[in-house]
Amino acid sequence: MTATVTPPPAAPVTRAVAKRQGLVRLRREGAFAPAAAFVVFLIVYIIINPELLTRFQLQTAANLVVPLAFVALGQLLIVLVGGIDISIGAIMSLSNVVFAAQTELVPVPIAVLMGLATGLACGLFNGFLVSYGGLPAIAVTLASAFIFGSLAREVMDRPGGNITTEFHLATSGEAIPFVPVALVWLTLIAVLLWFILQRTALGRHIYGVGSNMDSIRAAGLNSRLTKLAAFGIAGVLTATGAIMLAGSTMTGDPRSGDPYLLSSIAAVALAGASFTGGRGSIIGTILAGITLGLIGNLLFFAGINSYWQYVISALIIVSVVGIPVVWRKVSFARKGARS
Known part of the structure; x- marks a missing residue:
């Protein structure tokens, strides 16, 4: 009779181990750089404008940066599957004016659904041409940017709409003192997106399509459908940002999404996402979006022309993308010289 050997129980995952695993994941996804940039920027911002910590300033700042954070998350999804969306600003404009125009004709909940459906349709249009075409x-997306932009001007040729005060408060007011509603919505949707990307098969496929297409195909997975889904979800996220913007400004604008294209790409770059796909952080993208969204305010309080915000965003993209390339070339040259 042989004795059975009972294996020792697996060591429980302690809080310290879980914390280390979380830090490793953040480092691997490139979230440390935007987190550090956010902390430094916030300190500088508070020094220049201490009133940021007041209720009114917090609410105003949240309403300013939340639409950009949503659009940046949409851009992140496209980057994760190895693409880039030049039409994302036009999608935002079209979703914004569709929602604002429909508030004059139908109840607000239906108008919200129509705005989200517009973003979904635009995303699926792009995704179908990319994945199946x-x-x-x-x-x-460069071509569709002209299409969506033209449609936005057909829907509404000038700012307008009938956004109610109740909707404004539901999207841009305060949940409780010092807690802007806009940040609550951003947190809820970001958590849902994190769950999709980290805890579902679709999320694993999205990362896999961007990082190793051959492995995805070898495993018999549908890479085309995965890309289509990524574009569709990105369209919905962008439309959400457009609706949040309409709620804070209480109007629709056919050019409302124009400033968000460069800023969304800069946010994804600052968040450390790989533009070849397969690497990117939700929390890093949100923090980068908040940082970039507040740059204009910081320049204003510092007495600098806010148009420099676009120059700074462009420099961020060039720096984040270019510095690692230059560093690798320098390191390679040094190794060659030593050998």
């Missing part, structure tokens, strides 16, 4: 994402 085999066209480059940058070419498809």
